[in-house]
Amino acid sequence: MKSQHIPVPILTQRLIFPPIAHATSEGLLAVGGDLSTDRLMLAYRSGVFPWFSDDSLLLWWSPDPRAVLLPNKLKVSRSMRRLLQKDRFRVTRNRNFTEVITHCARVDRGDQEGTWITERMLQAYEELHNLGHAISYEVWEENKLVGGLYGIDLGHVFCGESMFSLVSNASKVAFIHMVRDLEAQGYSCVDCQVYSAHLGTLGVEEIPRETFLGLLRG
Structure with a gap:
């Protein structure tokens, strides 16, 4: 049985992240957004961190377990x-x-x-x-x-x-x-x-x- 594909949300300029429970099984929560100080601090205070390569979109993670x-x-x-x-x-x-x-x-x-x-x-x-x-x-x-x-x-x-x-x-x-x-x-x-x-x-x-x-x- 194939697993159901759930689209990963794309962030806009709004300083908001999806609910943590929406992360994929690998822990990917969202893509896009920016690396502003406000967004980064919101991420860390929410249990989220950025992890991506130089040629990709910004990827935001919250793995379970931690x-x-x-x-x-x-x-x-x-x-x-x-x-x-x-x-x-x-x-x-x-x-x-x-x-x-x-x-x-x-x-x-x-x-x-x-x-x-x-x-x-x-x-x-x-x-x-x-x-x-x-x-x-x-x-x-x-x-x-x-x-x-x-x-x-x-x-x-x-x-x-x-x-x-x-x-x-x-x-x-x-x-x-x-x-x-x-x-x-x-x-x-x-x-x-x-x-x-x-x-x-x-x-x-x-x-x-x-x-x-x-x-x-x-």
């Missing part, structure tokens, strides 16, 4: 604990957002063709950073930037977007430092969007989308 990390469930391996105790790396917050997101866009990920962090995305997230919504964590080794991550700070939920490493384990150091920082501030979760085995080693788990939306609502 990959999240509850800060008190962070897993730090014995080898990572030893590495952190050596003070080999220095971690900063919001010291160089532009360089972090640029590295995230350019780093070779091996299993991916190209990048989803397009020029349009770079410009949009720079604007979000200037408004205080997009945050970066940087990892330095002997004053050289060797890893980091960035995401959207909603005040009680951090929506992770991407991370990079130029040396082994640098992105993990950024992630662990960030989660500990957020836990100390009482954040309810880190949104990791889509589960991967790599994230799973750090304690990331899948929860029902409706549970995640509850965390977003506070």
